[in-house]
Amino acid sequence: MLLAEGVEVWGTARSLERAAAVEGVRPLVLDLHDRESVAAAWQAVHSQGGAVDLLINNAGFAGFGRFDEIPAEMWESEVAAMLFGTAWLARMAAAAMRARGQGTIVNVTSLVAEFPIPFMSAYNTAKAGLAALSATLEAEMSGTGVKVIDFRPGDYRTDFNRSMSARRPSVFTDERCSRVWERIEKQLAAAPSPERAARDLRRALRRGRSGVVRSGSFFQARLAPFLDRLAPVRLSRFCQRLYFDLG
Numbered sequence: 234m235l236l237a238e239g240v241e242v243w244g245t246a247r248s249l250e251r252a253a254a255v256e257g258v259r260p261l262v263l264d265l266h267d268r269e270s271v272a273a274a275w276q277a278v279h280s281q282g283g284a285v286d287l288l289i290n291n292a293g294f295a296g297f298g299r300f301d302e303i304p305a306e307m308w309e310s311e312v313a314a315m316l317f318g319t320a321w322l323a324r325m326a327a328a329a330m331r332a333r334g335q336g337t338i339v340n341v342t343s344l345v346a347e348f349p350i351p352f353m354s355a356y357n358t359a360k361a362g363l364a365a366l367s368a369t370l371e372a373e374m375s376g377t378g379v380k381v382i383d384f385r386p387g388d389y390r391t392d393f394n395r396s397m398s399a400r401r402p403s404v405f406t407d408e409r410c411s412r413v414w415e416r417i418e419k420q421l422a423a424a425p426s427p428e429r430a431a432r433d434l435r436r437a438l439r440r441g442r443s444g445v446v447r448s449g450s451f452f453q454a455r456l457a458p459f460l461d462r463l464a465p466v467r468l469s470r471f472c473q474r475l476y477f478d479l480g
């Protein structure tokens with residue numbers, strides 16, 4: 234979409250081949266687990282492409298499993314990559330954009346920042362943390378000309394679940410894990426295609442304002458957040474257990 238508008242786009246993935254998959258995008262290798270790779274990617278764009286007007290912190294993945302069963306190192310590395318790795322990139326962009334008095338940082342968080350999904354504790358924690366960071370950055374950047382968008386998608390049909398499958402136990406010891414997994418699989422299979430999320434973000438960028446932008450089905454992105462604001466916390470928690478059939 235951005236390429237069609239004549240924007241110079243740099244795209245990242247953990248391998249150059251994947252990053253080069255979209256014609257016209259300038260490919261970069263970046264692994265959120267590796268702070269040096271994050272800094273090197275940012276430096277490469279700056280030295281070869283000049284100032285960055287828009288940073289879209291989109292990379293993300295999730296593990297799945299019971300909190301007390303997930304290996305501690307796995308849990309920590311998921312939070313570190315998605316929260317710290319993304320934060321370092323936002324930090325470099327914030328400094329450069331503040332100096333120029335313009336630019337936009339988009340942190341792709343998730344509706345899990347408001348509605349955590351059971352058995353995705355590291356992911357929920359990282360995304361809620363990233364949402365808090367976005368709100369902080371938005372306040373700190375007010376009056377500087379730099380915009381900060383916390384973009385919160387609901388379910389979209391992407392490769393997300395395939396990558397999550399590789400990060401879950403081969404056999405669930407808890408029957409409730411299987412039920413939630415099946416529910417997630419069913420929901421993602423019926424979810425809208427990611428072009429819709431891209432269009433929502435494009436619209437938000439055109440508005441030129443900082444803030445939270447939710448994107449997804451009417452129920453997930455509009456009705457549930459609205460009702461959640463009105464409901465007492467105990468009722469919200471009850472509805473969450475009902476929604477995921479947790480008993």
Ligand SMILES: NC(=O)c1ccc[n+]([C@@H]2O[C@H](COP(=O)([O-])OP(=O)(O)OC[C@H]3O[C@@H](n4cnc5c(N)ncnc54)[C@H](OP(=O)(O)O)[C@@H]3O)[C@@H](O)[C@H]2O)c1
Pocket residue numbers: 245246247248251252263264265266290291292293294314341342343344385386387388389390391392393394396421427
């Ligand atoms: N799909 C949904 O329903 C949904 C809902 C809410 C939020 N989100 C968020 O939307 C964003 C995009 O997800 P998606 O649905 O498009 O999933 P996806 O198809 O699995 O894409 C994930 C992207 O993240 C990159 N990535 C994964 N691990 C990385 C790492 N350690 N370092 C750098 N890049 C890494 C992948 O690059 P490689 O090519 O290197 O694998 C890939 O480009 C994520 O932040 C996700 O949390 C998705």
